[in-house]
C-alpha cells in the first residue's frame with residue numbers, strides 16, 4: 001500500500017507585477033485504494049497542488065513524500081513517468097496519434113509496452129475495438145477521456161491525478177468516467193485524486209477535501 005503525504009506545502013507564482021501565494025501550507029494524506037475528491041473555488045489552488053503532486057514543479061516550502069520518501073530526492077522525470085498518471089479536462093491526447101499510440105506514449109521510454117497490451121488497457125476501459133486505430137478527433141469526448149485514462153494507466157503508476165476530468169462531458173458520460181476512476185481505486189488499488197466542481201461527483205468519493213484560498217480543509 002502506498003501513501004502520498006503532503007506537509008506544509010507552499011507555492012508561489014512570481015511574476016513581474018507581483019506574487020501569488022497559490023499554496024499556503026497544505027497538509028494532507030492520500031492512500032492507495034481510495035478515491036479522493038478535491039473541490040474548491042476557481043483559483044483556490046487545486047491545479048497547483050496537482051501539478052506539485054505530479055512532480056511538474058518543486059514546492060517553495062514543505063514536502064511531498066511517497067511511502068516516506070521525499071519525492072524531490074527522485075529524478076523528476078522518473079517520478080513523473082513511473083509513479084504518476086495524469087488526466088485533464090481537455091483530454092490532452094496527441095492529435096496525430098491513434099488511440100493505441102497515445103496509450104503507448106503513456107508507458108514512457110523504458111517500460112515500453114506492446115500494442116497488444118495497450119489494446120488490452122483500452123478494452124478494460126470499455127473502448128470498442130473499432131476505435132483503437134482512430135485519432136482523437138474521430139472519437140467522442142467520453143471516448144477520448146477513456147483513452148486518456150488508459151494512457152495514465154499504461155505506466156503502472158500508483159497515483160492517478162485527474163484535474164476536472166468530467167468538465168467537458170455531459171453528466172451521464174461524466175458519471176461513467178467517475179465510475180472508472182472509482183474502479184481504479186477500489187479494484188486496482190490506485191490512489192486517485194479527482195478535482196471536480198460537481199457536488200454530485202464529489203459525493204462518490206471515499207474522502208473529500210476542499211481547497212480554500214491555498215489551504216486544504
Ligand SMILES: Nc1ncnc2c1ncn2[C@@H]1O[C@H](COP(=O)(O)OP(=O)(O)O)[C@@H](O)[C@H]1O
Nearest residue numbers: 013020022040041042043044045046047048049
Ligand atoms: N501560471 C500561473 N502564473 C501565475 N499565477 C497562476 C498561474 N497558475 C495559477 N495561478 C494563480 O494561482 C492561484 C491558484 O490557481 P490554480 O491552482 O489554477 O487554482 P484552481 O485550479 O483551484 O482554479 C490563482 O490565484 C491563480 O490565478
Ligand SMILES: [Mg+2]
Nearest residue numbers: 046047048163
Ligand atoms: Mg484548476
